[in-house]
Amino acid sequence: MTPAVGKDTMQQNSSHIATVTYEGGDERRGPLTMGQANMIRCILRDDPEHINNHDVWAIPPGTGLDTVIDALRTLALRHEGLRTTFPHTPGTAPVEQVVAGEGTFTVTVLDHPEFPEEPARYAESVARAARAGRFALDREFPLRISVLTLGGVPVHAALASSHAVTDGSALAVLREEFLALLAGEELPPPASFTPLDLAAEEASPAGKRKSEASLRYWERIIRTEPQEMFAEPRAAGADGRARQLTLRSRRGARALAGAAGRTGNPEATVLLAAWCALVAHRAGQDSCVTAVPTSNRFHSTIARSVNTLSQDALLCLDVRVPSFDTLVRKTWGAALNAYRHSQFDSVRLWEMIDRVTGERGSHFARDVVLNDVSVLPATLLSAAPQDSSGAELDLTWGPFQALPTRMLAFTYETAPQLHISLWADPALFTPEEAEGFLTGLVRLLEAAAEGDVPLDELTGVTGVRPPERGRDWRRAEGCWVSPAAVGDALSGAVDGLPVHIATDHDADGAGPDLTAYIAIGNAALTPAGAHEALMAEVPAHGGTGVLAPGRYVLVEHPPAEADRSDAWRRLQIIEEGTGRSRQVRHER
Numbered sequence: 001m002t003p004a005v006g007k008d009t010m011q012q013n014s015s016h017i018a019t020v021t022y023e024g025g026d027e028r029r030g031p032l033t034m035g036q037a038n039m040i041r042c043i044l045r046d047d048p049e050h051i052n053n054h055d056v057w058a059i060p061p062g063t064g065l066d067t068v069i070d071a072l073r074t075l076a077l078r079h080e081g082l083r084t085t086f087p088h089t090p091g092t093a094p095v096e097q098v099v100a101g102e103g104t105f106t107v108t109v110l111d112h113p114e115f116p117e118e119p120a121r122y123a124e125s126v127a128r129a130a131r132a133g134r135f136a137l138d139r140e141f142p143l144r145i146s147v148l149t150l151g152g153v154p155v156h157a158a159l160a161s162s163h164a165v166t167d168g169s170a171l172a173v174l175r176e177e178f179l180a181l182l183a184g185e186e187l188p189p190p191a192s193f194t195p196l197d198l199a200a201e202e203a204s205p206a207g208k209r210k211s212e213a214s215l216r217y218w219e220r221i222i223r224t225e226p227q228e229m230f231a232e233p234r235a236a237g238a239d240g241r242a243r244q245l246t247l248r249s250r251r252g253a254r255a256l257a258g259a260a261g262r263t264g265n266p267e268a269t270v271l272l273a274a275w276c277a278l279v280a281h282r283a284g285q286d287s288c289v290t291a292v293p294t295s296n297r298f299h300s301t302i303a304r305s306v307n308t309l310s311q312d313a314l315l316c317l318d319v320r321v322p323s324f325d326t327l328v329r330k331t332w333g334a335a336l337n338a339y340r341h342s343q344f345d346s347v348r349l350w351e352m353i354d355r356v357t358g359e360r361g362s363h364f365a366r367d368v369v370l371n372d373v374s375v376l377p378a379t380l381l382s383a384a385p386q387d388s389s390g391a392e393l394d395l396t397w398g399p400f401q402a403l404p405t406r407m408l409a410f411t412y413e414t415a416p417q418l419h420i421s422l423w424a425d426p427a428l429f430t431p432e433e434a435e436g437f438l439t440g441l442v443r444l445l446e447a448a449a450e451g452d453v454p455l456d457e458l459t460g461v462t463g464v465r466p467p468e469r470g471r472d473w474r475r476a477e478g479c480w481v482s483p484a485a486v487g488d489a490l491s492g493a494v495d496g497l498p499v500h501i502a503t504d505h506d507a508d509g510a511g512p513d514l515t516a517y518i519a520i521g522n523a524a525l526t527p528a529g530a531h532e533a534l535m536a537e538v539p540a541h542g543g544t545g546v547l548a549p550g551r552y553v554l555v556e557h558p559p560a561e562a563d564r565s566d567a568w569r570r571l572q573i574i575e576e577g578t579g580r581s582r583q584v585r586h587e588r
Contacts, residue, residue: 005412014111020069022076024104025083030196031096031203032086034211035309037344039163040086048134050402054127055171056120059147063182068147068154069107071181076105078187080194081165085138094137097195105141107353111149119165123148123156130160137164138379148267151564163308168373169297170306177511184562201301203344208345217341219352221289224478226541227362229283229290230406230428231480235543237427238406244398245422245434250394252418252440252442256448263328264496266370267414272319273324273331274444275370279407279459280319282437284466286478287318290336290368312366315340324444324453359580361531362479362547363538367406374413391417392441395435406543418442440464473545474503476513482545483514491545493533494525498558500568501549512548516569519558527552531579552579 023252032040042051076082083103086094116122130144135306142165148156154384157178177187193201201207228235258265259274276288291312297303316574321327353364403423412419420441424434440462447461459465473482483501491499498519518530530552538546554574559567 013113014325016109017310018065018069018109018412019104019188020073020076020104020107021104022073022083024058024075025080025101027101028080028098028099029096030079031199032094033195033199033307034155034202034343034345035198035307035311036086036097036164036195036310038092039167039308041346043134043137043162043164044093045418046404047402049131049354050331051163053132053134053163053166053168053171053520054131054158055175056123056158057159057175057178057327058120059154059156060179060182060246061153063154065109065147065149065152065154067182068157071178072105072107072157074146074181074187075177078177078190079169080196080504081306082142082496084142084165084195085139086164088138089125099200103141105143105145108146109149110146111152113151114149115150115155119148119155122473123158125161127158130158135162135164137162138277142166148305150191165308166306167308168371170308172373173304173306190304192303193301193307194305195307198302198305198307198345202496207481211345211348214341214344214460215349217337217578218314218344218349219356219523221314222353222356222364223360225287225289225316226283226285226479227360227547228356228365228406228479229279229285229288230543231545232428232543232562233482234467235406236423239427241279241400241402242408242423242425243400243431245424245431245438246396246398247394247418247420247438247442248391248423249393249442249496250416252445253415255442255445255449256414256418259445261323262449262451265328266330268374269327269332269335270445270448271411271414272315272335272370272374273328274441275409276315276317276331276579277319277324277327277442277455278437278441278462278464279368281455281462281466282464284469287316287319288368289314290343290370291315291366292335293369295372311342311344311346312369313338318413319455321455323455327455358535359444360477361535361550363475363542365406365542366404367543368406369405369408370411371409372411374419393439395438397431418445436463469545474513476503476547477550479547481514481543481547485541485545486516486549489541490518490530490534491532493537494518494530495523497521497523499527500558502568514547515551515553516549517553517571519553519556520574521556522556525554527554527575527579529575529579530554545585548579550578552577 031304056189079138080099083100084097086097088094124148135142142162144160146158147154148158180187255273256267261271263270276290280288292315293312296495297309302309315335317331317334319327401423406424406425406428410421420438421432443462454463472484473480481505487501491497498515502515534548538548553576555571556574559571
């Protein structure tokens, strides 16, 4: 696909397509890896501009076009993933991968008499434009490559990639090897698994045990921890789009190095602890549940694999500790536990999530994501100009993007500057609050570099405030819940029948946190039917405090004193139950 460029640019520039032939590779065929299957599900469902990747590789001055083409050919032969397609019939998802031994791919050469004022930013725009359009999984080479030349001399390679074959880490490895080839270096044999090697390892008895352990780990968190980190009244206004906010700060880098040195912990661990502390504080939660996608490259056999390994590690960090130093000491163990449980069958994972959330009466939201790519073997950095590389603390806004999260952050580097991009849901964060969050993160690191920080002083230290919830909000089954919102959602789900939500426990302190009383009149409704109707509505109420009651009580008519919970309790019960198991039927 030829990247889109402006009309004026096309009048001045020339382009041609170079066809690159490769041969001598091994032909292979086999099942998908878990990561491939997971990502292909997303590719077939999501907007390609969101799911595809892109990168820009700066080409050393004086490099000839033939040398660039030869390096790209070498990479295709070296990495089976680049020679992989996924045959399938229309309307179905692939179940196998095929590695070609020989074939061709194309490179678009865009020649310019002169570049725009900011060549790197222009190259970034060419690469981003190439993300448009789905990759044909069954036949298309997984890289769409453009070489930008100035008077015939290559300056940048701008490319988009299929997420079925590469993730950001794989692109970083390819960039590093591409530059090494251009420098005339001889690459050592690949040390990491090919995709088919990984698929075989995952299908082994040890691989299956690892997957089962991962499912058990995830189930414990899904069953007991907050289903949504951001549960507050403001969450109702989300539209799924957020602007990119980028922090570049030498202050942050010095503070992170100082806090790591003082506590004797790696910088990545300290930064993760600070992130979790501040997210949990802003969300008003006792724990931080955050996805950590790059974590599953921690093992040497897959660290440099040119493959998509995009499976989340789900980190759950309890922040109910007195101080930041205590939290840092807990973070590494919690993170390692999450990393070890980031290999799983994604179909079975979502089957488990559906089952557990149905039993719990909740909806799991992957609403906080931290992608720390600064620790990868080859750092994934945006190709946009680093105008603020010397800034003590600089914040710049980028474009809106559609994201299925409430809060997403990429850490690109930690030295000589702390470079983080954040996408924060504007329903939850005004622009000032988003800037305040990143500034607050730097302030927390600066305070931690000087000494231990009491976690009950985070508002004063960082300037970040916890959410304001109404008086009726309460914790139920590990989640923040608004009984009023539950009542409204349940009444709407059962066609407007009168509903009352009771929130107190039984006299002995046991029993469900939420009990729903429904006046059904002559309607044909059961507790199971009420629960099923409400569960169909729960995803649409994300973040607004809707959790299905643990008990449904059906009565004939509402009491005259409808606002008094004890009046509902005195009514004759027609039927009661959890909606999730066998009901108890009473005489009407």
